[in-house]
């Protein structure tokens with residue numbers, strides 16, 4: 001416990017008095033107080049009592065290059081000393097923003113087969129990137145003379161942020177409750193989690209066909225001329241690390257094409273190496289019309305997001321200038337020179353240290369080791385994921401797909417037990433799933449240490465099984 005001397009109360013107490021925490025139970029915060037971190041390095045966090053934790057989650061799936069990178073702080077200082085800040089409205093620009101946009105376009109061309117994406121719009125968060133997509137879908141169809149083509153389909157369990165539009169796209173009820181969300185015109189289709197929602201004796205292929213039928217039925221019911229876009233995280237994160245088949249996305253893509261519906265892809269977690277490939281779109285071999293990035297773009301050392309815009313969309317925007325005038329969307333901090341400089345250095349680190357390959361190798365080891373250690377436990381339903389994005393879903397008993405009926409819920413109890421033992425994992429808000437999404441620098445020995453703690457935590461909550 002550290003003391004805030006001017007007020008003569010602890011920092012913990014002061015936190016309770018002055019902070020409204022995001023995505024936090026106010027009642028639990030007031031009862032238990034905060035967990036205050038004050039130091040980090042590599043894959044480890046330290047709280048203000050000096051206790052150390054392996055960060056099995058890379059904060060919120062985002063500190064891809066790990067903690068304490070001096071090179072990033074040096075680059076940030078250099079750029080702050082040089083400019084500090086100037087905006088990019090009205091065609092003002094700066095070198096790091098230009099170079100980062102170019103780098104991102106090159107990565108998409110070289111590593112995701114997305115050579116149709118040629119323009120980058122910068123923002124500051126995953127939510128605002130998805131808001132930008134939301135508005136671009138409307139803008140595009142207005143300029144194309146299709147003012148009725150405005151609805152956007154997302155998926156149950158999808159997470160796209162919490163701002164008003166992105167929060168509407170999110171398909172998890174707790175983020176809508178009491179906020180009067182989702183907006184009209186946002187629709188949600190089925191969640192492609194085969195383990196959880198597959199029916200008795202339904203093969204994965206049949207399940208995929210059912211998911212496609214649900215989507216097409218929704219499109220036809222609403223009228224294809226009213227649907228502007230479909231948004232998806234290639235592998236869903238917050239919804240429980242859900243890994244559809246390649247066939248699912250290829251069929252979704254042709255369905256959208258058939259009905260002239262934009263494929264809006266949310267790479268906020270998947271992008272920048274988490275899956276052991278550079279981007280989720282490359283992993284699945286899909287070609288989105290719009291793409292959102294954030295988190296790994298700067299490894300969260302600076303708040304920064306980006307939207308990739310396909311050339312055919314940009315052309316419609318450009319041709320529309322005489323009619324609508326300027327493109328009247330953007331944020332004060334769009335293209336922030338400090339964030340862009342950090343983003344460039346962050347990508348250099350990923351390339352120099354081969355972190356994408358490491359994510360693939362250590363991710364495969366981590367998943368296999370978790371399966372060997374816990375796969376037969378009666379309360380572990382499924383261990384799934386790709387690269388360093390792994391989810392563990394709990395079951396009431398062997399063979400059941402029901403979640404355990406416990407209070408607090410099982411995955412929350414496991415997360416608390418793991419935290420006590422020095423491992424950070426999150427209890428996700430849609431299904432009873434804990435996630436492993438550590439920095440991409442994770443080693444096999446970090447994996448072994450984490451699995452020991454995790455297995456002990458599962459046993460503490462459920463017994464040996």
Ligand SMILES: Cc1ncc(COP(=O)(O)O)c(C=O)c1O
Pocket residue numbers: 060124125126127128130159160161162233237238266267268269294295
């Ligand atoms: C897939 C996805 N999209 C969007 C967001 C929202 O990002 P932010 O919290 O930066 O607004 C998140 C955040 O976790 C995310 O996981």
